[in-house]
Amino acid sequence: MNKFIYTIRFKIIVVLGACITLMAAMGVMAIVGLARLNSNMSETYGGTVVPLAQISEVRAAQLNIRVKLRRIQIEKTPATLDKMLPIVQSELATIDKVWPQYYPAAVSNPTEREAADRADRALKELMTQTGNIITLLKAGKFDAASDLINSTASLSDALNLALSDDTKINVLEAKQFADDGESTYKTLLMVTVALLSTGVLIAGGMSIYLMRVITRPLDRAVNIANRIAEGKLENRITVDIRGEFGLLLDALKTMDGKLSNTVRGIKASAESVTVASREIASGNLDLSARTEEQAASLEETAASMTQLTETVRQNADNARQANTLASGATDMAHAGNQAVQDMVASIGRISESSSKIRDITSVIEGIAFQTNILALNAAVEAARAGEQGRGFAVVASEVRSLAQRSATAAREIKELISTSVAMIQGGSKQATDVGVTIGQVRQAIRQVADIVGEIAAASEEQSRGIEQVNQAVTQMDDVTQQNAALVEQAAAAAQSLEEQSSKLLDAVLVFSTSDTESTRTPTRAVGNNALTVRRDLAMAAR
Secondary structure, three states: OOOHHHOHHHHHHHHHHHHHHHHHHHHHHHHHHHHHHHHHHHHHHHHHHHHHHHHHHHHHHHHHHHHHHHHHHHHOOHHHHHHHHHHHHHHHHHHHHHHHHHOOOOOOOHHHHHHHHHHHHHHHHHHHHHHHHHHHHHOOOHHHHHHHHHHOHHHHHHHHHHHHHHHHHHHHHHHHHHHHHHHHHHHHHHHHHHHHHHHHHHHHHHHHHHHHHHHHHHHHHHHHHHHHHOOEOOOOOOOOOOOHHHHHHHHHHHHHHHHHHHHHHHHHHHHHHHHHHHHHHHHHHHHHHHHHHHHHHHHHHHHHHHHHHHHHHHHHHHHHHHHHHHHHHHHHHHHOOOEOHHHHHHHHHHHHHHHHHHHHHHHHHHHHHHHHHHHHHHHHHHHHHOOOOHHHHHHHHHHHHHHHHHHHHHHHHHHHHHHHHHHHHHHHHHOEOOOOOHHHHHHHHHHHHHHHHHHHHHHHHHHHHHHHHHHHHHHHHHHHHHHHHHHHHHHHHHHHHHHHHHHHHHHHOOOEOOOHHHHHHHHHHHHHHHHHHHHHHHHHHO
16 A cells, blocks of 8 residues: 555546545535525426416406495496406415415415415405305395495405515515525625636646656656667666556666666677687687698608509519519529439528528518507598698608618518529539439428519509508598688688677677777777688788
């Protein structure tokens, strides 16, 4: 209830209630006055006008009877009697009809009753005497009737006097009713004017009060709303009013605070986006440089792999030539079947050379195996590299080293084989008759041929592995080109993001808060940095 009395609804109800109360009071007074006036008019008509008319009618009838009887008395002729007697009887009938309507029902006060009683007694006696006079006249006794007419003069005078008094009393009562009506009219007029004046004053005062109560808080609310609409936030809003306008000001205060916090959060987010876009652009620039370096490294690696392929191919050719030489040595051993027995010592040295060949072959075999493993590692490293292939250079270097070792081993094999052939040729001159041991020499040479074949097969496998590495390098080069394109797209996206964040900041700066001035300088710095990054990206693209 305490809150309700401060609301606009309550104030309007009070104003309307006061106006309605005044109108109801005016209506009640008007109804009471009209009822009183109506009662006065009814009483005037029923209590004075009608009785006056009835008294006047009775008095006129009595006077007319008196006049007609006097005429009969004077003329004393049957013709006059026949003419006047019906009139007298008609007037008597009128009196018999009208007087009971007035007396005693219409008598309203004791004074009028006293006069009406006298008139009633006189009238009854006069009516009796008049009836006797008519009887005598009908009997033709004009003289007796004339005497009786003369004797009724005093009754007629008494009746006229009583009716005259009764008339005066009714006139006076009518005047009282009129005075009472006029008094009622004046009272109603004064009360109506007073109530109307009071209503006008109260309505005017209440209107001014309502205007002040409604317009002042409403103007404050409108001014605050206009400031918020203009972007001026963090207004000092004091809620010192109760009721709906207090709630409105409190809602505007809450809205202003929340909107300020929202704008402040949007500003911080926009600044963060701008800084992030700048960092993204800078990172894209670094990534573009590293991608170019990676592309150059891949080109160098491809060139190195081409050289390594050629070297491995040469190793395979050398192995095939060694196989051919081994076949020739077999033929020569077959031709020197008879001299093998004499070349036991030479065979021993050949055996030692063969042992060295086997060791070298083992080395070549191990090198080939490691080369294969490294080639596989290089393929795996290339597949895992993605955007970066730093480990691939190390693998490629090891592959080249192993390839060189393979070439050295092949050359040593060639030299040893040449030495063996020379020794076999020398031994064939000394041991032409050694046919028994030639089979062993042939078997050893056959083993050398097999080993050289295995070297040739390993070289072929090496060549195929290097071809796979070349394909991986080619794929990495394609991926690098795609990465470069993605870097360019990312740079464009970062530029677009920076532009959008700048537009967002410009839109948010429409709203002014306490930290607006401190926000604008970092924003310009971020914009300048973003421009620098865009220029660097453009130079890198060229």
